[in-house]
Amino acid sequence: MASREGRRRGHELVPLAALISREMKNEKMERPSVRYGHSAQSRKGEDYFLVKTDCHRVPGNPSSTFSVFAIFDGHNGNAAAIYTKEHLLNHVLSAVPRGLGREEWFQALPRALVAGFVKTDKEFQRETSGTTATFVIVDAWTVTVASVGDSRCILDTQGGGISTLTVDHRLEDNAEERERVTASGGEVGRLSIAGGAEIGPLRCWPGGLCLSRSIGDMDVGEFIVPVPYVKQVKLSKAGGRLIIASDGIWDALSSEMAAKSCRGLPAELAARQVVKEALRSRGLKDDTTCIVVDIIPPENSPLPSPLPKKPNKLRAFLFRSKSRDSADKLAKKLSAVGIVEELFEEGSAMLAERLGNDEWAGKMTSGMFTCGVCQVDLAPSEGISVHAGSIFSTSSKPWQGPFLCAGCCNKKDAMEGKRPSGVKVA
Numbered sequence: 001m002a003s004r005e006g007r008r009r010g011h012e013l014v015p016l017a018a019l020i021s022r023e024m025k026n027e028k029m030e031r032p033s034v035r036y037g038h039s040a041q042s043r044k045g046e047d048y049f050l051v052k053t054d055c056h057r058v059p060g061n062p063s064s065t066f067s068v069f070a071i072f073d074g075h076n077g078n079a080a081a082i083y084t085k086e087h088l089l090n091h092v093l094s095a096v097p098r099g100l101g102r103e104e105w106f107q108a109l110p111r112a113l114v115a116g117f118v119k120t121d122k123e124f125q126r127e128t129s130g131t132t133a134t135f136v137i138v139d140a141w142t143v144t145v146a147s148v149g150d151s152r153c154i155l156d157t158q159g160g161g162i163s164t165l166t167v168d169h170r171l172e173d174n175a176e177e178r179e180r181v182t183a184s185g186g187e188v189g190r191l192s193i194a195g196g197a198e199i200g201p202l203r204c205w206p207g208g209l210c211l212s213r214s215i216g217d218m219d220v221g222e223f224i225v226p227v228p229y230v231k232q233v234k235l236s237k238a239g240g241r242l243i244i245a246s247d248g249i250w251d252a253l254s255s256e257m258a259a260k261s262c263r264g265l266p267a268e269l270a271a272r273q274v275v276k277e278a279l280r281s282r283g284l285k286d287d288t289t290c291i292v293v294d295i296i297p298p299e300n301s302p303l304p305s306p307l308p309k310k311p312n313k314l315r316a317f318l319f320r321s322k323s324r325d326s327a328d329k330l331a332k333k334l335s336a337v338g339i340v341e342e343l344f345e346e347g348s349a350m351l352a353e354r355l356g357n358d359e360w361a362g363k364m365t366s367g368m369f370t371c372g373v374c375q376v377d378l379a380p381s382e383g384i385s386v387h388a389g390s391i392f393s394t395s396s397k398p399w400q401g402p403f404l405c406a407g408c409c410n411k412k413d414a415m416e417g418k419r420p421s422g423v424k425v426a
Contacts, residue, residue, distance in 0.1 A: 031140045033296045037268030039275045040289040046074035047287035048081045066139035071151050073246040077129035080216030092116030110230045113146040114354045119374045121215045121226035130217030141235045146228035148213035150247045156259040158238040167229040169213040171202040177212035184223035184417035222414035225349050232344040239295040248288030252278035267292045351412045355402045372402030384409045
């Protein structure tokens, strides 16, 4: 399992000039180039995508640039997909504390992604449509992926290894999610027809949704949660290729087939080829959308050596990590082509686990608190600890942050089955 979630600390505001100076000192200027391509074939008109390559961790500092790529596969209409495309990125970034250095920013991303997904779902209160969301942040060699639903992101490294950076939240395929839904008050079963016969994939009732996590779906029980699975990895200096696609691709092609079908092609042609292969295999039965992102080493940069340096046994003994065994640490030192370092992974649906136990989380320098999800200001007497009354929390301190506003606390209770589904919060 990867390292645990980065805990948010109380940070004083840092002057912009000082922050840029810190970034320049810590940043290795050999950043990879990022190239992407997109292709799609529409059947229902419910797939949407987002590409943004000019985001900055530090305003005015070009070395702090990062890119965002996302696919939103709507169902029961396109309203949720459109809303999520327009608001999710801003909600995620607003949940990242200001004044963080590069490594702290990476550590804060998993919590901010959870808050951003839940806030987007909470604020989408119209109609009954829903959407999957696969949301990818590429910052130099570090890739962070958050996802709900059954769109998928895979990583194809230069060494030929294929890694899946998402988890499918289809009830048919995910036993853990079936158990969570039923424990929270939902029912899981197939569609019954005349005569009592059951057909089709497993669905959650009420609503009949095949997914256990999504954004939107206001007509379905709130045990269908927007809390994303998050994975963060660091690529080797050989780079790699990301393939992000809706289920129109993955219902036709395995991860291996998709990756192999486009190797050797530039990103734009690769995306077209993946869609072409999916259509050839299955036909156009669903919206089919694909984004290919190539993370390419800088020119004239020597490839990493596949041979590790001779280890210093004394130094290894004195400075070995308590949290990792020696074999794992040695593997992390290898710089062979295709090695990917896993920095973070978490998929729990419980906010108390995903938002952490940091007593400073949500604390502002003005003395006010902010809600750990929607970022509204709270007086100290208004905030409700995310751990208060939660049977899932590992914390025994209900006064410990992060804190939630009343609306977000009620949503958390509904997602955990502690109040009837469908009870709306003003």
